[in-house]
Amino acid sequence: MKIEIQDILSKWKLYTLVNDNGMKVSFLDFGGIITNISVPDQTNTIENVVLGFKNYADYEKNSNYFGAIIGRVAGRIQDASFTIQNQTFLLEANEGDHHLHGGSGGYHQVIWRASPFQTDDTAGVKLTHKSLGGEGGYPGTIEVAVTYTLTNSNELILDYDGKSDETTVLTMTNHSYFNLSGNLAATIHNHHVTMESNEFVELDTRLIPTGNKINVSNTPFDFRTERKLGDGINSISAQNKVANSGYDHYFIFNQNKQQSIRVKEETSGRVMKIKTTQPGVVMYTANTLVEGLDLSEGKSRPYLGVCFETQASPASLHHAGFPPVILKAHELYEKQTVFSFGIER
Template sequence: MNVKTSYLAGDWKEYTLTNDQGMMVRVLNFGGIIREIQVPDRNGRLENVVLGYRDAADYKEDTNYFGALIGRVAGRIAGASFTLDGREYQLDANDDSNHLHGGAGGFHQVLWEVEPFETDETVGLKLFHESPDGTGGYPGNLLVTVTYTLNHANQLTLDYQAKSDRTTVFTLTNHSHFNLSGDLKSTVHQHQVVIDSSRFAELDEELIPTGRMLDADGTTFDFRQDRKLGDGFGGQTPQHRVAGGGYDHYFLFDWEKVKQVVVSDPVSGRKMEVETDQPGMVMYTDNQVGDDLELTEGMSRKHLGMCFETQGSPASLQHDGFPSVVLPAGELYEKQTVFTFSAE
């Protein structure tokens, strides 16, 4: 187990975590971005399984949030405003008239303080950020700690903690775009996915939840058994059409399975299991990614990756029945998501 630090332009640093199995994770202090994850296929070949830019400077203007920490609130807030304790708060409207992923100055755009650590069984990074009261329009002085931990079992654990001195809204996630084919050899059309969810949020034309939770049974949103992601590509139903020919929806977990998500690539044999204590997640399948981005292994294209954004739901600020994102003053926000990689 070891961690190495590299110095990039300006104040940017890159940290490389490696375990005894050869699994490797590269992280930037800018945005807490997971830039690369190398894991073996069924033949032991190590390859990258996340999308990242060849030139690190491209993250500065990235609108795809590749690998970044997302906050203060992950997801879209309708009308770029919310009401809390009788007071209305105006936020940055950076997605037409709506607020997306913490706004233009969200956590994906800040330099995090980083403390590497090593133990006999793990290697990792503690990332710290202080977000002052009023940042992006949000109330409360907020202290945030995110811990990335890699162990010998090829598990990457993301622990999130935060506390605010005023009641605020908050839900944090990581926006890694996964592709288990390795080094972006193919799109994710053939990836098999299982999600412990029977309900998902209906979206309007602006990708804002309407307030309705739809039954996934009998639809291309039913992932309770193995389903190919490509089943939902192409915009053949209204909900796939509004999402740009794929998925960009919040799935509410049923808590009937041990793993909330299981993803596998039949060609490489790689498998990724996701365990979390978050109430649900947004699955996004790179419907809006164009073909003009220079990534580490080649050029970008539609459906080249998939995100599993474990989080609460900002739709709860406008609608009942969605997991709350309100963080009371002085209360500790504490969540965890674990990504386990294997091959078969």
């Protein structure tokens, strides 16, 4: 195991974790942005399986949130406002009338304090940040930490921690776009996904949750048995069409099942498994990714990656019955998501 540190643009640092199998994970202290995850395929060819910019300077205007830590609240907050304890808080409306991914000054735009660590079997970096009460309109001064740990079992462990001096809202995630074909060899149409979820959240034409949950049975949203992402991308289903032909929906995990996701890309043989303590996941198939951005392995285009944003649901701020994002004063926020990589011939 080893950790490499590189200065970037005279203001950021790039941390690279390397395990004994040659798996490599690189990320910036700016936004905690994961720029590269390199893992072997079935021929033992090691390639990058996430989208990232060719030029680091482009991360300053990272409107696609490539690889970034998202917070305080991942996802869309309806009407850029919420009420807790009979007090209404107004946030930045940075997507139409709504608030997206913590706003323009969210966690994807701050330089985190980094503390590397290493053991015989792991290498990692703990990233910490303090945001003051009132920043972005959010109540409470909150101290958060996100720890990236790479193991010799080809696991990337993301641990999220937080504590606020006032009752507030918090649900963090990582916004990496995965493409298991390696070095962007193909779109994600033929990625096979399995996920234990009986329900997903209905969206309106603004991509805001309506408050309705839809049973996945007999829909392109049923991933309880293996399904290709292309099924939804090419579907005429109203909910796939609302999301600009694809998926951008919150799936609620079945609570009596292990909360996990499995993704396979047959050509490379790569398999990614995701285990999480979060209650659900937003799966986004890069439906609106613009064409022509300079990425590390080529030009961007729609459907070039898939995000698995494990999180609670900001819809809970306006509708009952959704996994909550409220964090009470002095209560500890502790969540974990583990991405593990292997091959299947």
